[in-house]
Amino acid sequence: MILDQIHELILRFIENTDQPIFLTGKAGSGKTTFLHHIRANVSKSMAVVAPTAIAAINAGGVTLHSFFQIPFGPLLPSNQEKAFTTTSIKQINQEKAKLLKCLDLLIIDEISMVRADILDYIHSVLCQVRGSNRPFGGVQLLMIGDPYQLPPVYQNDWPVLSSFYEGPYFFNSRIFKQSPFLTFELDKVYRQNNxxxxxxxxxxxxxxxxxxxxxxxxxxxxxxxxxxxxxxxxxxxxxxxxxxxxxxxxxxxxxxxxxxxxxxxxxxxxxxxxxxxxxxxxxxxxxxxxxxxxxxxxxxxxxxxxxxxxxxxxxxxxxxxxxxxxxxxxxxxxxxxxxxxxxxxxxxxxxxxxxxxxxxxxxxxxxxxxxxxxxxxxxxxxxxxxxxxxxxxxxxxxxxxxxxxxxxxxxxxxxxxxxxDPLIVRFMKKALDEKPDMDFLDKVITETDKQQLIDLFDFSLISQSFKLFQSILIENVLSESKATNANKTLNQEVIQVANKFVKQDLSILLADPSYATIWQSEVILNRLRKAAAYFLAKVTLLRQIVHEMYADQSLDELSLDIYPVVNHLLVALDEKITAFTHLPVASSFKNILDAVKQVVLTYQPVSHNSAQKTQPKEVEITNPVLYEQLISWRKEIALQRDVPEYTILSDSVLREISKKLPRSLSQLSQIKNFGQLKATDFGSELIRMIGSFLGENELFF
Structure with a gap:
């Protein structure tokens, strides 16, 4: 295919941003040919879908309904907004969830035949699975088609849908109106020459x-x-x-x-x-x-x-x-x-x-x-x-x-x-008013980095998952103290701090025009390193509490509904842990995304059968990150004093410290085999290490 300037510009937007794109053009302008070029040459992980089986086969993809497991009938926006339930989690199986989490680019061909409620439903599913409130959960959407051609089939469902939508077309969807879609038109017609x-x-x-x-x-x-x-x-x-x-x-x-x-x-x-x-x-x-x-x-x-x-x-x-x-x-x-x-x-x-x-x-x-x-x-x-x-x-x-x-x-x-339809005439006139260019591309690339970074501090999926997880456990024997600790950690020490950090700190830094590139600004990177250390500790602690909350229950007491929910929550926590681990050393957001994808791929889901087969470990380490830090600290002290490591503190004492997380010398001295003498000798240093692990510093407060 011979590419012109419009083709080249579209490809740059696809390769370098996650901006939603609407690609249109008159009949015979080469839209399908360009789609096949994108499939063959763009490096992103992508899927091609279409509204009908024949259109999907012709585009080399699958149908929308099969890919997203879309139910037939009208899909009401009010139901989609309240869709975070055990049923909605179970609707997307583990393998499909993995695929959607690793998706970078979704191409919808023949978009003119896609109904508004279906596009909103796709947005809802992707946001839920990927844990992001951004359009389509952060997946880049490329919609290809000509609204002046064949419309969607909507007549039977319109009596219901008309209460929610101005019209049945994809551009009448709520997400389309809320999102900054870029519109490109292929204006050269190849089919006719008269x-x-x-x-x-x-x-x-x-x-x-x-x-x-x-x-x-x-x-x-x-x-x-x-x-x-x-x-x-x-x-x-x-x-x-x-x-x-x-x-x-x-x-x-x-x-x-x-x-x-x-x-x-x-x-x-x-x-x-x-x-x-x-x-x-x-x-x-x-x-x-x-x-x-x-x-x-x-x-x-x-x-x-x-x-x-x-x-x-x-x-x-x-x-x-x-x-x-x-x-x-x-x-x-x-x-x-x-x-x-x-x-x-x-x-x-x-x-x-x-x-x-x-x-x-x-x-x-x-x-x-x-x-x-x-x-x-x-x-x-x-x-x-x-x-x-x-x-x-x-x-x-x-x-x-x-x-x-x-x-x-x-x-x-x-x-x-x-x-x-006058709705289409008005939409197309407005959509084609603004024509993106290379200068705008540079702005969007910078904005994409900023949005992906802010997305890292979005814990909405974890919050929703935890509420659902806790509601199921309440029906069984639930440790009240652990539930209280988890809620405090999540709501006060993670979500509230993250919101404050993004609003009062990160957004202000990112808005400064002198910081053209995030990854070249030492000021921004220093703040991100400190933030990563804080949230890594908090999310790691939260994951441990969640693990203990369901692991403490008798298998006979647990509802089978708990397993899809706990997997949904644990993998979301693992993604955040991985992201905050890699953030301090990343040179681009791609480094972080690639690491997160590996976590998604390697996650081993828990189930009733796997829980039955799991044998108790000889020694269970609570907060293994802190435990490893304590081991390294003990080794360094032993070398300085030229004494065996066990004479500093035993393994069992270090395990108890990492489990109980004492916050004062008094609490530290109460740990078995620790005592007042060692509290005086090592106490201040250990309290400092525990505080650092828990993210207790003045960064966000």
């Missing part, structure tokens, strides 16, 4: 076609049209039954034997995603079109190229192309059903083929529905839009044609046949 025809299409697209332009278009209508004039044309119509009747009637009119070609289907390939007929019935003389681009690299045919069956012999098909009269032997093509999985070693999202569909890439094409024609191009077509009933149908049908001369109208096109 300026007059392009002007007609553009005016129909936006719903403001003039009487003069409509008159030019209607010169393609002939009241005396006969069968010979349209024998090489494909008919585009609005309704399935009309299309089916035309194709069946024309096939039966042909003399000769009917040949049946059965598709070869392997593995998992859902019937609703079949890209071609499972049983393709053809006769010599049948009018057909290709439904897939030539994958051999020879470009001998493309999706939408038309021809006529010249002959069929011994299972082989010869076709004569209608555009140049050349003959070609058709070979079967293979479509793959893609599934996304996470590489346990690299932390990358891999595509795997779970099934295949092999069939000749042909379809009877005396007629085709306008809906199925989206994305196709035709040299010659009969357009029937007299019964157009939905936004964009007339534009989609007419824009399939490469030239005005190759187009024949079954009936004159009238103003009432051109349906264009």
């Amino acid at each position: 300026p007059a025809f392009i002007e007609i299409l553009n005016s129909i697209r936006s719903g403001n076609v003039s009487t003069d332009l409509l008159a030019v278009l209607n010169t393609r209508y002939s009241a005396t049209l006969n069968a010979d004039q349209v024998k090489d044309h494909i008919t585009l119509s609005t309704h399935n039954k009309l299309v089916s009747d035309i194709n069946q009637m024309r096939l039966e009119e042909l003399e000769g034997e009917a040949h049946i070609f059965k598709a070869v289907i392997t593995g998992d390939f859902p019937r609703e995603a079949y890209p071609a007929e499972e049983e393709l019935v053809l006769k010599e003389g049948a009018h057909v079109m290709f439904i897939k681009n030539d994958t051999s690299g020879k470009k001998q045919y493309y999706n939408g190229r038309s021809g006529r069956i010249a002959r069929i012999e011994q299972g082989r098909i010869w076709i004569t192309f209608l555009d140049d009269g050349s003959e070609f032997i058709v070979n079967p093509e293979i479509w793959h059903n893609v599934k996304y999985s996470l590489s346990e070693t690299e932390g990358k999202i891999n595509e795997s083929n779970t099934g295949s569909f092999t069939q000749f890439p042909l379809r009877l094409s005396w007629a085709i529905t306008i809906h199925k024609s989206q994305g196709l191009s035709f040299e010659k077509a009969v357009i029937d839009v007299n019964s157009a009933f939905a936004h964009g149908q007339t534009y989609v049908a007419l824009s399939r044609c490469r030239s005005l001369e190759g187009l024949i109208l079954k009936d004159p096109v009238r103003q009432q046949n051109i349906i264009c």
Whole structure:
């Protein structure tokens, strides 16, 4: 693919920021081609999804509903906002949660057919799984499509959804209105090259076609049209039954034997995603079109190229192309059903083929529905839009044609046949007002770093998870003191301090224009190192308390609902611990994100069975980070005094100190085998170490 300046700029935004992007363009402007270029060349972990099975197969991705396990029916925003429950956590299994946590880029193709409530639901799921309140949980969203083309299916659910949304389109979603989406338009049309025809299409697209332009278009209508004039044309119509009747009637009119070609289907390939007929019935003389681009690299045919069956012999098909009269032997093509999985070693999202569909890439094409024609191009077509009933149908049908001369109208096109929703016209006008450039890219790169950094101090997911975790344990025997300690640590020493730090300290520093790059500002880095030390200690302590809260319960007393919740909470805590561990030595946020992904990959979930099989350890270390610090301190003191380490303090005493965390000399002297003498000798130093571990300093207070 030859890239222009717009393509290059979009790629830079994708590679260097996590800004949500809406990529649009007129019919035939190369949106799908660019999508495939992004898939092949962008280094981010990505997934490609689409609203329908056929669109997903064509884009090389999966359906939105299968990827996000979206329930059918209207998805009310009020329900999504209260969606943090045991049921919602269990809905996303452990493996899918890992995949979503490691996702960098989500591409939604054919966005015009995605409903507003579905986009809000995707945002809600990603925020919940990834523990972030940022748009789509911090995943970069690339939406590709033309709102002037086919709309979403919403009519049955609209009586309910209309109470929540101004319109059914993706841009009516709450998250779209709240997020700083960047809009890019591919404005060069490759399908047509006649300026007059392009002007007609553009005016129909936006719903403001003039009487003069409509008159030019209607010169393609002939009241005396006969069968010979349209024998090489494909008919585009609005309704399935009309299309089916035309194709069946024309096939039966042909003399000769009917040949049946059965598709070869392997593995998992859902019937609703079949890209071609499972049983393709053809006769010599049948009018057909290709439904897939030539994958051999020879470009001998493309999706939408038309021809006529010249002959069929011994299972082989010869076709004569209608555009140049050349003959070609058709070979079967293979479509793959893609599934996304996470590489346990690299932390990358891999595509795997779970099934295949092999069939000749042909379809009877005396007629085709306008809906199925989206994305196709035709040299010659009969357009029937007299019964157009939905936004964009007339534009989609007419824009399939490469030239005005190759187009024949079954009936004159009238103003009432051109349906264009004013909501879309207003949205597109506003969306295209601002055009991002290279200067804006630099600002967004800096802003992305800032937002990712602030996100590090967002503990909303941990807070929600802990509340749910505690509510389940309350139904069982729950240690009140541990619950009190956990609540105090989380709410007072983590969340309140984090909010204060971000609002009163970090945000002010980041707003200073003299700090152009976070990772080159020693002032900011020093504050981050101190903050990392504080929160690392607090979150490590919190994780230990959480572990003890559920580990202290009898297995028979615990509800099985606890395990998805405790895993959700523990992995979120592990992610924060890892992030704060790597923050002081990171040179970019990518270093931190890569480390967090490894934690997600290697986390071993607890379960009822694993808890039963777990044998008690000989020695359980509470607060192992502090314990290791005490071991190192003891070794250093022993070397200074030239005495054995055990004479300073025994292992058992160090374990008790790391467990009980004494805050005064009096508390320290009460630890068994410690005594007043050692408290006098080592007490002040040990109290200082414990205070440092717990983050007790004047940094945030």
